[in-house]
Amino acid sequence: MDYNKLIRMIGFQDIRNILDERKKRDDNLFFLPMNAVAVAEELMVVKRKCYFGLQHTDKKVLLPTVFDEIRILFANLVSLRVKDSWALYDCSQNKLISDFEYIKIERNGIFVELSCYNSKGWYDPILNRYLARTGYDQINLLEQQTEYLWVKKGKFFDFIHRETGRLVSPPGVIMAYDTSTGMFGLNEHNHVCYYTETGSSSPDKLRDKIIKAGGHMTLQNLTFRIEHVIDVYGNILNK
Amino acid sequence: MEENNSLRYLIVKECCRSLTYDSLERQFSFPLQSASFLSQIWERIKPQAFSHTPSFRRDDFVSFLTRLDSLDAQYTRTKSDGIGDSQLLPGESLDLTMTSSKHFLLIKMEDGQYLNLDTGQGLTFGSLVVFQGNASITTAEGNQLGICKSVDILCPNEDHIILDRVFFKNYHRRSIGSSLWPVFNHALKIIESRRSGFCDEILDLSIDLGIGSFPTLRILNAATSYGL
Numbered sequence: 001m002d003y004n005k006l007i008r009m010i011g012f013q014d015i016r017n018i019l020d021e022r023k024k025r026d027d028n029l030f031f032l033p034m035n036a037v038a039v040a041e042e043l044m045v046v047k048r049k050c051y052f053g054l055q056h057t058d059k060k061v062l063l064p065t066v067f068d069e070i071r072i073l074f075a076n077l078v079s080l081r082v083k084d085s086w087a088l089y090d091c092s093q094n095k096l097i098s099d100f101e102y103i104k105i106e107r108n109g110i111f112v113e114l115s116c117y118n119s120k121g122w123y124d125p126i127l128n129r130y131l132a133r134t135g136y137d138q139i140n141l142l143e144q145q146t147e148y149l150w151v152k153k154g155k156f157f158d159f160i161h162r163e164t165g166r167l168v169s170p171p172g173v174i175m176a177y178d179t180s181t182g183m184f185g186l187n188e189h190n191h192v193c194y195y196t197e198t199g200s201s202s203p204d205k206l207r208d209k210i211i212k213a214g215g216h217m218t219l220q221n222l223t224f225r226i227e228h229v230i231d232v233y234g235n236i237l238n239k
Numbered sequence: 240m241e242e243n244n245s246l247r248y249l250i251v252k253e254c255c256r257s258l259t260y261d262s263l264e265r266q267f268s269f270p271l272q273s274a275s276f277l278s279q280i281w282e283r284i285k286p287q288a289f290s291h292t293p294s295f296r297r298d299d300f301v302s303f304l305t306r307l308d309s310l311d312a313q314y315t316r317t318k319s320d321g322i323g324d325s326q327l328l329p330g331e332s333l334d335l336t337m338t339s340s341k342h343f344l345l346i347k348m349e350d351g352q353y354l355n356l357d358t359g360q361g362l363t364f365g366s367l368v369v370f371q372g373n374a375s376i377t378t379a380e381g382n383q384l385g386i387c388k389s390v391d392i393l394c395p396n397e398d399h400i401i402l403d404r405v406f407f408k409n410y411h412r413r414s415i416g417s418s419l420w421p422v423f424n425h426a427l428k429i430i431e432s433r434r435s436g437f438c439d440e441i442l443d444l445s446i447d448l449g450i451g452s453f454p455t456l457r458i459l460n461a462a463t464s465y466g467l
Contacts, residue, residue, distance in 0.1 A: 207326060214414025215328050215449055229411045232328055233317070233394045237403065237411045237451075239244060 003064055006089075009096040015082050022051060022066035034065060041075040043091065054078060054091070062091050071105075073112055074125040079105035088112060088123060097123060109141040119153070131160050132167070142222040143178035150176035150185075150221075159183045159195070170199040175226065177219040182209070184219055191234040192219065207232050246291040247401040250303055253280045257406060258442050258455075262435045267426065267459035269402060269452070271308055306398055311456040314393040321371025322390060324351055324364065329419050330454030332356070332393040333370060337385040343376075344393075346457050349418035351379070356457055359465030395453035403451035406442060416448035419458060426462035 003023070010016050026048065034046035034053065044055045046065060053065035063070070069081035076092040085100035098105075104115040111131065112123040121134040131139065131149060138152040148159040148168070157176035159168040170193075173185035182205075183195040193201035194209060210217050210232040220227050229238045254277060255269045271277060281300055288295045306313070314332070327333075327347045335343040344356040351366040363379040370376065376384040403410060425441055445455045 204326075211326070211328060215330075216411040216414070231395075231411070232331070233315075235395065235397075235400060237400055 005094070006063070006096060009099070010087075011099045012085070012101075015085065015100045018082055019066050023064060026051070026053075026064050026066055038070075038072060040072040043072050043075075043078065045070045045072065045078075062094075063089070073105070073107045077112060077123075077125050079112075086114075088114065090128075110144065111139070111141070113139075122151075127162075127165075129165055131165065138223070140176075140178060140223060143220075145180055146178050147181045148179075148183050150178075152176075157185060159185075161197075166197075168195065168197060168199050170195040170201065175221060175224070177221050177226075177228075178223075179219065186228070186236075190236065192228065192230045192236065193234055203234075206234060243291055244397075244401065246288055246295065247303070247398070248404060249284060249287060249291070250300065251307065251401050251405045253284055254304060255307060255402070255405070256437075258438045260429050260435055260438050260459075262430075262433045265430070265463040266311075267438065267441075267456060267463070268311060269307070269406065271304055277304065307402075310398055310402065310452070311460055313396055313398065314453070315396050317392045317394055319370075319390045319392050321369055321374075322392070323369040324366045328415050329417065330415060330450045332454070332457060334391040334393055335370060335376065335384075335387050336389045336391070337376075338388045339385050341385065343384060346419075346454060346461070348420055348423065348458075352420075354423065354458060354461050356461045357464060359461045359463070359467075395451065399451065399453045407446055407451045407455075410446040410449055410451050413447065413449035415450060419448060419450065419454065422448065422450075422455060422458050423462050426459045427465065430463060430465075 007016055007019060029048060032048055034048045036044050037047050038045040039057065042057045044057050046053050046055050048065035051065045052067045052070045054063040054070055055061050067080050067082060071079045073079055076090055078089050078091060080087050080089050082100055084103065086102040086105040087100040088097040088105055090097050098114060102114045102116060106113055112125060114121045114123065116134055119135045120137060122131040122139050124131050132151050136151040136153045140146065140150045148161055150157050150159055155174055157173040159176065168183060170185060172188045174188055175186035177184040184192060185195060186192050194206035196202050196205065216229055216231060216237065218227060218229050228236045230236055254272055256272060257269065258267065259270050260267050272280065281297060329347050329349055332344065332346045335345065345353040345362065346356055348354050351364055353362045353364060355362055365379045370387060370390045372387055372389050374387050376387050422441060422444055425444060429438060
């Protein structure tokens with residue numbers, strides 16, 4: 001474990017200073033045992049005096065006992081707290097995924113949810129990357145068989161391509177639907193549109209999709225419990 | 240003054256009668272209740288109307304009724320750069336403006352086959368036809384209608400959608416039928432019978448074919464022009 005490498009990744013001088021102080025003290029307390037307080041996913045959170053560290057279940061030390069809190073989120077992902085700030089740490093890569101810039105980091109469904117004061121971000125532990133780093137309030141957590149994930153900020157929705165992480169921001173989308181392929185959204189004029197990868201609406205592509213569906217299409221958003229049936233013009237027929 | 244959907248639904252439900260054929264007027268419509276009955280209805284639904292839209296007044300009620308009374312002639316117009324038969328669904332309406340300034344109002348009845356909404360005549364263009372500007376429009380029999388200058392798609396508006404919710408319940412749960420000629424043929428039978436009255440069987444037929452009030456009314460009223 002290269003603790004010095006971890007420290008160098010931290011951008012906040014005050015947090016580095018705190019951890020440096022604690023590390024010096026921890027080094028001097030080598031004779032005190034560490035007690036296991038949580039075990040999950042082959043990881044063990046240990047405590048010495050009042051600080052927490054991380055070990056592999058085979059006792060290999062991954063992080064020294066210098067943190068105010070450690071939570072095991074997924075097999076290789078833990079969240080670390082120093083004072084009121086949280087960071088995300090990948091044990092397998094031995095690196096900080098984020099700095100100590102969040103007020104809360106927790107597991108939410110199959111993602112890691114990272115909260116700032118007025119927005120959220122999400123990290124995908126399977127694809128090992130951010131879905132959205134920050135700036136949103138909500139993400140599609142309920143329906144996972146979609147080509148695109150929707151994310152919501154205030155009144156409006158954007159889309160994230162699951163495989164590539166590419167963000168698509170069509171203007172004025174006030175409702176997004178969970179569809180296996182493509183991006184369908186309701187605009188501010190109460191019409192459902194099909195959006196291309198550039199974020200512009202494509203009436204021709206919408207028309208193709210609706211014709212293939214037999215003239216009407218049912219669109220859902222499970223999170224908001226919405227079901228809309230639309231026609232080839234994007235009119236909602238059951239509202 | 241914009242009514243919300245719940246208010247529109249309430250007014251249509253209370254004030255419109257079901258699909259009716261008037262043999263004197265030779266017209267299919269969803270007629271309004273009688274004037275005196277409408278006044279009673281307004282008094283009765285006023286509290287509910289205010290709860291949906293607090294600023295809704297009698298003038299707004301009358302204005303909405305006026306729109307409902309002319310629903311068969313209403314639509315939203317969308318310009319098209321060109322659209323082929325395979326890109327159109329049965330029940331979709333086109334307005335072809337020709338270079339001669341003549342208009343052809345058509346509704347697609349099945350692949351390649353259209354109904355002239357003004358004359359009630361069927362026109363066959365074939366399924367490979369593309370309606371677009373600067374293109375000659377010719378029927379499969381070789382009749383030239385002229386050179387097309389522009390194409391507009393005529394779409395239903397929100398009032399049609401509310402009418403559908405009241406009278407064409409859940410029609411959208413079915414796929415649109417491959418042919419809408421049964422609606423036209425049934426209309427002809429009703430017209431030939433010269434009997435005025437409700438046409439519930441046409442409503443049922445339209446619902447089965449997955450179409451709502453907008454294409455239904457256009458097909459029915461085209462049938463009234465057939466043979467004239």
